[in-house]
Amino acid sequence: xxxxxxxxxxxxxxxxVLDTIRRRGPISRVEISERTELSTTTVSAITGSLLDxxxxxxxxxxxxxxxxxxxxxxxxLEVNPDAARVVGAKIAASRMVFxxxxxxxxxxxxxxxxxxxxxxxxxxxxxLVEDGVRRCVVDAGLSLEDVxxxxxxxxxxxxxxxxxxxxxxxxxxxxxxxxxxMSTRLSTPTIVESDAHAITLGHHWFxxxxxxxxxxxxxLEQTLGLGVLHGNRLFRGAGGLSHNLGxxxxxxxxxxxxxxxxxxxxxxxLGEQQTDGRFAEAVRLGRGMTHVQxxxxxxxxxxxxxxxxxxxxxxxxxxxxVTLFAPPxxxxxxxxxxxxxxFLNSLRDAYxxxxxxxxxxxxxxxxxxxxxxxWAQGAAAVALYELYESPWSTxxxxx
Amino acid sequence: xxxxxxxxxxxxxxxxVLDTIRRRGPISRVEISERTELSTTTVSAITGSLLDxxxxxxxxxxxxxxxxxxxxxxxxLEVNPDAARVVGAKIAASRMVFxxxxxxxxxxxxxxxxxxxxxxxxxxxxxLVEDGVRRCVVDAGLSLEDVxxxxxxxxxxxxxxxxxxxxxxxxxxxxxxxxxxMSTRLSTPTIVESDAHAITLGHHWFxxxxxxxxxxxxxLEQTLGLGVLHGNRLFRGAGGLSHNLGxxxxxxxxxxxxxxxxxxxxxxxLGEQQTDGRFAEAVRLGRGMTHVQxxxxxxxxxxxxxxxxxxxxxxxxxxxxVTLFAPPxxxxxxxxxxxxxxFLNSLRDAYxxxxxxxxxxxxxxxxxxxxxxxWAQGAAAVALYELYESPWSTxxxxx
DNA sequence: ATTATTTAATACGAGGTGCAAATTAAATTC
DNA sequence: GAATTTAATTTGCACCTCGTATTAAATAAT
Numbered sequence: 001x002x003x004x005x006x007x008x009x010x011x012x013x014x015x016x017v018l019d020t021i022r023r024r025g026p027i028s029r030v031e032i033s034e035r036t037e038l039s040t041t042t043v044s045a046i047t048g049s050l051l052d053x054x055x056x057x058x059x060x061x062x063x064x065x066x067x068x069x070x071x072x073x074x075x076x077l078e079v080n081p082d083a084a085r086v087v088g089a090k091i092a093a094s095r096m097v098f099x100x101x102x103x104x105x106x107x108x109x110x111x112x113x114x115x116x117x118x119x120x121x122x123x124x125x126x127x128l129v130e131d132g133v134r135r136c137v138v139d140a141g142l143s144l145e146d147v148x149x150x151x152x153x154x155x156x157x158x159x160x161x162x163x164x165x166x167x168x169x170x171x172x173x174x175x176x177x178x179x180x181x182m183s184t185r186l187s188t189p190t191i192v193e194s195d196a197h198a199i200t201l202g203h204h205w206f207x208x209x210x211x212x213x214x215x216x217x218x219x220l221e222q223t224l225g226l227g228v229l230h231g232n233r234l235f236r237g238a239g240g241l242s243h244n245l246g247x248x249x250x251x252x253x254x255x256x257x258x259x260x261x262x263x264x265x266x267x268x269x270l271g272e273q274q275t276d277g278r279f280a281e282a283v284r285l286g287r288g289m290t291h292v293q294x295x296x297x298x299x300x301x302x303x304x305x306x307x308x309x310x311x312x313x314x315x316x317x318x319x320x321x322v323t324l325f326a327p328p329x330x331x332x333x334x335x336x337x338x339x340x341x342x343f344l345n346s347l348r349d350a351y352x353x354x355x356x357x358x359x360x361x362x363x364x365x366x367x368x369x370x371x372x373x374x375w376a377q378g379a380a381a382v383a384l385y386e387l388y389e390s391p392w393s394t395x396x397x398x399x
Numbered sequence: 400x401x402x403x404x405x406x407x408x409x410x411x412x413x414x415x416v417l418d419t420i421r422r423r424g425p426i427s428r429v430e431i432s433e434r435t436e437l438s439t440t441t442v443s444a445i446t447g448s449l450l451d452x453x454x455x456x457x458x459x460x461x462x463x464x465x466x467x468x469x470x471x472x473x474x475x476l477e478v479n480p481d482a483a484r485v486v487g488a489k490i491a492a493s494r495m496v497f498x499x500x501x502x503x504x505x506x507x508x509x510x511x512x513x514x515x516x517x518x519x520x521x522x523x524x525x526x527l528v529e530d531g532v533r534r535c536v537v538d539a540g541l542s543l544e545d546v547x548x549x550x551x552x553x554x555x556x557x558x559x560x561x562x563x564x565x566x567x568x569x570x571x572x573x574x575x576x577x578x579x580x581m582s583t584r585l586s587t588p589t590i591v592e593s594d595a596h597a598i599t600l601g602h603h604w605f606x607x608x609x610x611x612x613x614x615x616x617x618x619l620e621q622t623l624g625l626g627v628l629h630g631n632r633l634f635r636g637a638g639g640l641s642h643n644l645g646x647x648x649x650x651x652x653x654x655x656x657x658x659x660x661x662x663x664x665x666x667x668x669l670g671e672q673q674t675d676g677r678f679a680e681a682v683r684l685g686r687g688m689t690h691v692q693x694x695x696x697x698x699x700x701x702x703x704x705x706x707x708x709x710x711x712x713x714x715x716x717x718x719x720x721v722t723l724f725a726p727p728x729x730x731x732x733x734x735x736x737x738x739x740x741x742f743l744n745s746l747r748d749a750y751x752x753x754x755x756x757x758x759x760x761x762x763x764x765x766x767x768x769x770x771x772x773x774w775a776q777g778a779a780a781v782a783l784y785e786l787y788e789s790p791w792s793t794x795x796x797x798x
Numbered sequence: 799a800t801t802a803t804t805t806a807a808t809a810c811g812a813g814g815t816g817c818a819a820a821t822t823a824a825a826t827t828c
Numbered sequence: 829g830a831a832t833t834t835a836a837t838t839t840g841c842a843c844c845t846c847g848t849a850t851t852a853a854a855t856a857a858t
Contacts, residue, residue: 003436004411005845006814012403013816030835037402039817044836071834072824157757167757174757226723230634241725247755248722249715251650251657257715257753258650316648316656323647324625324723326640354656356646358556358566358573404816405843412845429806438846443808470805471853802857809850814843821838828831 010046011391013038017046018055018388021077022104023210026059028074047077055083055103079104084148084387085140087133088380090195090372091154093118093170093222096128097372098136100147101380103387105205109140110373119172122181130185144188151191151383152182153198153375155223158242163192166241169223193382194242195219195375197234199333200227201385202378208331208366216327216363218245218318220334222266228325248320250313263313266336269306307343310336315350322363323356333368333375409445410790412437416445417454417787420476421503422609425458427473446476454482454502478503483547483786484539486532487779489594489771490553492517492569492621495527496771497535499546500779502786504604508539509772518571521580529584543587550590550782551581552597552774554622557641562591565640568622592781593641594618594774596633598732599626600784601777607730607765615726615762617644617717619733621665627724647719649712662712665735668705706742709735714749721762722755732767732774 002008016036021027024035029047033040050056059076083103090097096113113132117125129152137144156168163179165171182190196219203209203217213232219225224245228235237243246261262268318330336343344367351365401407415435420426423434428446432439449455458475482502489496495512512531516524528551536543555567562578564570581589595618602608602616612631618624623644627634636642645660661667717729735742743766750764 002411003415003845004408006408006816007845009403009405009408009815009844012401016402028835040836041818041838042816044838045816048837069834070826070832072826072836074835235629237723237725243723244755244757245722247758248719249753252711252715252749259755312651316651320647320719323644324636324642326636326642350651354648356643356658358643359646402816406816408815408844427806439807440809440847441845444845447808468805469803469855471807471855473806800858802855804855805853807850807852810848812846812848814845816843817841819839819841821836823836824834826831826833828829 007391011389013042014046014050014391015389017043018050018079021047021050021056022079022205022388026076026078028076030074032077053083054080056080081106084384085142085146086380086383086387087136087147087150088198088376088378088383089129089132089150089152090198090375090379091117091125091129091152091170092195092372093155095372096132097376098132099373099376099380100136100140100142101377101384103384105377105381105384107373107377108142109136110376111136111139112372117170119170121172122176122178125171126178126181126185129182133186144186147188148387149189149191149383150182150186151193151198151379152178153193153195153379153382155195155221155225156242157244158192158194158197160191160193160197160236160242163190165192191383191386193379194225194227195221195379196225196227197236197242198378198382199370199375200229200331200378201234201381202374203331203368204229204232205381205384206377207370207374208368209329212329214325214327215329215331216321216325217331217333218314218321220264220314220332220336222335224260224264224314226321228327245317248317250316260313260317264310264317264336269303269310269336269339304342307339308346310339311343311346311348312350315347315352316354318347318365319351319354319356322359326359326362328362329364329366331366331368333370337367337369406790410788412441413445413449413790414788416442417449417478420446420449420455421478421604421787425475425477427475429473431476452482453479455479480505483783484541484545485779485782485786486535486546486549487597487775487777487782488528488531488549488551489597489774489778490516490524490528490551490569491594491771492554494771495531496775497531498772498775498779499535499539499541500776500783502783504776504780504783506772506776507541508535509775510535510538511771516569518569520571521575521577524570525577525580525584528581532585543585546587547786548588548590548782549581549585550592550597550778551577552592552594552778552781554594554620554624555641556643557591557593557596559590559592559596559635559641562589564591590782590785592778593624593626594620594778595624595626596635596641597777597781598769598774599628599730599777600633600780601773602730602767603628603631604780604783605776606769606773607767608728611728613724613726614728614730615720615724616730616732617713617720619663619713619731619735621734623647623659623663623713625720627726644716647716649715659712659716663709663716663735668702668709668735668738703741706738707745709738710742710745710747711749714746714751715753717746717764718750718753718755721758725758725761727761728763728765730765730767732769736766736768 017032020032020035029043033043056077057080081102081104085102088099094116099110100108102108154168157166159166165176165178167174179190179192200217209215215229217227226243226245246265248260249257250260251258416431419431419434428442432442455476456479480501480503484501487498493515498509499507553567556565558565564575564577566573578589578591599616608614614628616626625642625644645664647659648656649659650657
């Protein structure tokens with residue numbers, strides 16, 4: 001139980017106000033007061049402090065209401081885009097995507113490095129990441145000193161609280177303090193987060209879950225990840241661990257347990273084709289899924305079969321997740337969606353079959369085919385969230 | 400985002416102090432201050448208010464420290480057992496168990512009604528429950544007016560926030576506002592809660608999770624339930640729903656999905672034996688599991704087979720739950736534990752096989768064979784928790 | 799027996815917080 | 829140009845927590 005003092009109180013309300021301003025675009029103080037259920041007095045005090053800190057800006061136009069309203073016009077407030085800058089990154093096995101965003105989360109520059117880093121030693125990956133961050137920052141016309149925070153989203157089991165990578169398919173080592181490593185390299189505070197969590201927050205900030213307080217996201221990439229939003233916050237599991245869906249067990253086969261990753265992981269679907277020459281090259285470049293789609297269009301029976309099996313496994317898993325969390329919406333993201341109709345149809349069918357009758361209709365399935373930028377933007381949102389939460393310079397009273 | 404005001408602040412700290420007093424037996428103010436990280440001043444103010452409200456008592460002995468300490472002796476504080484009384488109940492298909500507890504959660508009286516209420520209409524069940532509550536209260540030498548709150552724990556999908564029963568194996572109807580029904584009948588505030596949640600809180604208050612802030616409990620009864628404790632609070636899922644593990648899908652069989660309930664539910668294990676005469680009677684009386692155990696001892700191959708299959712299914716499911724939540728401890732409760740070694744061994748084996756290597760050792764499996772009283776006591780804890788949280792009479796300042 | 803010492807608990811004042819009521823500000827309408 | 833209307837701030841108050849000083853209640857020393 002965390003101890004409550006005035007500071008915490010203020011921090012909570014500040015976050016609430018700041019987030020409301022970010023979400024509802026230019027917004028007046030009265031409307032903030034209505035939405036947050038804080039008194040206008042308090043809203044005035046907090047927005048005053050936010051203005052002092054330069055986190056928000058006033059704008060004297062833009063009141064949407066009927067032009068012909070009596071009375072003093074509302075002053076609209078909006079997040080100051082230039083209050084801070086962060087870097088968000090998605091690190092995957094076959095590519096890295098970096099974005100620099102402003103305080104509002106707008107992308108200022110992006111950079112894709114199509115490099116395969118399968119199970120490289122930490123120093124190699126750190127080099128590449130450092131290089132990517134630096135180049136992307138320069139592309140945005142900035143210097144690294146202008147960047148307040150960096151967030152790296154990567155697959156695997158990440159301990160957000162400490163910045164440790166417990167295990168990740170892209171690292172050879174396990175149990176790496178990657179946050180510390182990158183923080184010193186970049187001399188900028190660096191957060192390490194599961195890629196699934198990053199895009200979950202991304203959807204809550206910018207995407208298909210803006211209107212929700214609770215939802216579940218399932219990422220279908222090389223690794224199968226899960227993000228849970230609960231009460232407007234990321235649910236990070238007991239110990240601050242991320243979830244790794246691929247480890248879920250679907251049943252007992254003749255030679256031991258059958259894990260989801262063996263049915264629906266990228267390599268599971270592509271695996272059978274690895275020997276194929278034209279294919280190995282594509283996979284190596286991280287373009288496997290796109291090629292698969294072409295082959296599916298060309299009626300490659302083996303692949304269609306793999307896609308259908310994968311869809312089935314994922315559909316069952318989603319049903320189980322819904323059984324546990326009963327979220328109003330489930331968002332599916334990731335490269336495996338590119339498998340197209342055979343995959344999606346069997347997924348939908350399996351889900352419909354597996355969802356318990358009592359929960360039928362409580363969860364809506366949404367497919368999202370955002371590009372990698374959006375993942376990186378989600379990572380940026382994680383970094384921004386911590387800035388939004390932090391008390392900033394002026395915690396104290398009005399001077 | 401909930402709006403933070405001084406009242407919330409006080410409520411949080413009050414709960415923190417009161418819970419510390421409950422947990423750490425008679426405890427001095429200084430020690431409370433250390434544990435809660437509140438200043439001694441604040442602790443004094445809060446305990447003063449709690450004393451005014453009669454929720455705690457002072458005791459001038461019992462300081463555990465070395466007898467020969469200088470200085471003013473500490474005044475020990477403890478929860479006033481008589482500050483309130485609640486009724487907790489476990490409603491199962493074959494029996495109802497009621498307990499009356501004091502404000503500390505001590506059982507004052509208990510009552511077991513060995514009545515089978517399979518799929519009865521709501522009026523019948525409500526009658527029985529009302530009768531049970533009233534009798535148990537009388538047994539404790541009390542009147543219903545002395546009871547501050549009632550909590551009914553029952554199987555199925557319960558919406559705690561509204562008190563609605565979405566679906567339950569013991570009701571014929573679905574979507575019942577049982578909380579409202581019983582509140583009027585008893586003219587006492589009545590909470591309806593999933594039985595799994597009730598015993599989860601029970602273990603956090605009195606049982607095998609007293610020392611933990613996070614844990615997962617799995618209940619193996621007629622229905623398979625799940626309780627998740629997260630940050631000292633029950634995690635009730637997105638919409639305040641309870642979880643129903645039995646609906647989880649284990650895989651795809653020849654004739655559709657295979658649900659956990661079909662492998663490990665009480666009726667799944669006993670089902671094959673239902674035709675057996677000596678058996679049907681026992682099941683009808685809710686003594687099925689006990690008889691099963693006898694038969695297992697007598698080497699009934701069919702039953703041992705069923706138990707092993709059930710253990711396997713549950714073991715896999717637990718591994719999946721651990722993959723998702725990574726709790727430091729998993730507590731297993733429920734009548735199915737009475738199946739004994741064949742069941743438990745296959746459960747343990749399946750779990751060991753299914754738990755992903757990276758999570759090996761993070762969760763400890765604990766088996767708990769508490770009696771039904773403990774479930775009811777857990778329900779009482781749910782009721783007490785709400786009393787502990789509520790601001791009581793004196794929210795205001797010291798008078 | 800009396801005084802010094804030690805530790806526990808409370809009083810008091812300061813600083814921070816949110817809210818209601820009163821006040822000021824800035825527009826439109828008459 | 830005055831009245832009206834709505835937005836935002838100022839003022840005053842009740843509440844919270846905390847640090848420091850003070851009081852309370854025991855043991856140890858004289």
